[in-house]
Amino acid sequence: MNSQGTTAILVFANSAKEDLAIKSIPKGEQLFHHLTRTTLKKAQNTGLPVFHFSDKDQVGATFGERFTNAIANVFDKGFSRIITIGNDTPHLKTQHLKHTAKQLSLGKTVIGPSNDGGFYLLGLQKSNFDVSGFHNLPWQRFSLYHQISLWLRKESSELIKLPVLQDLDNEKDLQTILSFSRSLSSILLLLIIRLLRIKRSLNYTNQNFLCLFPDRFMFNKGSPEVLFV
Template structure:
């Protein structure tokens, strides 16, 4: 599959160890490794040049600074358009990336909204990117999609919106995503099932332990009533 080389994909994804420190869950390192491998496989299937920038290459003291600096770095490599994605949206497919690429080639910007109010994909042209404006957006907050949409409109962009997808930020997200069997690869589904099973076992053990502790605690019937003459 061949494409013009004015567009690159930026996979902005940390190592499994770093992801686990931010999103603790049973077998999380195995899950995040699998998610990154699954994402890169889908990216490679597009035939579009890509960069995978993890925490070892990122520059900046905040998420916003690190992300915008990574975008700037790709633009400075000679590309006119960038499609940015992470590794935490297992419902993302190669087709979503190709649709974003087609929209960019048609002169549009692209956003793929996440259920939590952020976005899982952004496709922008160099002329629509201002590093300072992007760095000051409310990154990792629920109103990010709304704010970045407004910013792109200010640059006279026509925004093409992709379907809303779920991403993984917590064990609760794993429970929700495990039911989306038709939209997730079998490899990732097996990892989600493993995390879910171990997490539920841990919760059962914790509940049993707390119940036992409470049952052993002496019951306080209250202080004796003082009688006054």
């Protein structure tokens, strides 16, 4: 069966400016730009139709509403299967997407769990998609993967699980990603190292500043910590 005409990829990813506002990775705008650009390229390399829903395209008051509405929008274009991904999983490969498309063509449903209790990929059949059911899932909570897996098993004949991958939500995740640096592009690796160096440099500056004026800050427990950002 040819999945070209029936399967689409939805890249649900905010603009770099919006990512910078909601994620705990200061000065990460260039990183977010790179992640979105490379994610779109991986999706396009499958040969499947690709739709990018940035924050300017999303409709809804909550993340769950915006994500659900984006999926419904793509299904309304005439596709019977959708692969949804974000831009925050550097180790996601085109091969993961091709494998998902193949499983969908066999009538299965696919999920790629992330380390934080969510998922980085979801392969859905239109026949298994229910707007109200999606709205009621615990979006952006640690229990999301567990709850959506239970829901999909009820709706689908078979649920295929992909390998667990690390996503990027905060500075701690940057350090974790470096543990798997061999599979990262040189550009992404340099961007992450640069951000970690900036963080170390700011921490070092803060410590030295406090040492220069110990009497001024030693007993001022009510004031917030001095930060240079």
